Amino acid sequence: MVPGFLSKNKHIILYGVSLAVLLFLLKWLELRLVIIDHAFELYVGAIAVLFTLLGIWLALRLSRPKVRTIVVEKEVLVQPQGNGFELNEKELARLAISNRELEVLQLMAEGLSNQEIAARLFVSLSTIKTHTSRLFEKMDVKRRTQAVEMGKRLHIIP
Template identity: 45%
Template sequence: MKRHALIFGLVGGLLIATLQYTEYRFVIIEHSVELYSALVAILFAAFGIWLGLRITRRREVIRETIVIKEVLVPAEVPAPAQEEVSFAPNTAHQQTLGITPRELEILALIARGLSNREIATQLFVSENTVKTHCARTFDKLGAARRTQAVQRGKELGLLP
């Protein structure tokens, strides 16, 4: 009895597997164009989503970096005209470091909390020129950020 049930189960399983296989082949052959079209559409949609996320992430990271750099610069630094006129920078340190008068002027504007764009507008130069002067000044002062450059300039007597 157990033997008959086992044989009956095996034969039934083989018949079901055969029917499933033929049905599967029929579906694949009959609807192959639709299946391939759907597969291509899914691949292109996934690629588009991935590419869109990758592009927008880069822009967000750049924006965050700029915001972080702008937040580190003091927003309200007192800069009365009288103090700037009465203050004389330490020319010995300035010559030793090789800082030009234009670089010192830009460093003073950075200390007032101006952005590169605002400095460029005020000095009538391009923003790239301001960035170049900033990079050279940072190198000469050994600073990695704007706040470090301002602090180092004050320590050396270049800024009030």
């Protein structure tokens, strides 16, 4: 920036630098004296600092990370259907419903009339009427619709 600056102030700069170096040396010597005077304490302090750092390093290095296991419940819709119908034998036994009566109940649940059920089972209409009456009595209902309802609710029919 200023080309002739160094040559013009050579003496002043030299003096300043010399002074600075001298002051630096004095300070350095002072520091050395302090170090020499308190060599033991400084040594111990250095050891303390170093081994503290070592301890920190060891801890960070060797401490196994805390594993926090988070269980996320993932909802999975499952079709329990798959024609999963189990006949409730207990209710069937409790109500004392016979095989034939169960057959009639099943056909009834399909929406067949007594006449159609009779044709399906190769018996007369009277027989079906008897069966249905007994069914209603055993199941404690008054109508075929109620019988079907009850049957489904008790898992007697699908």
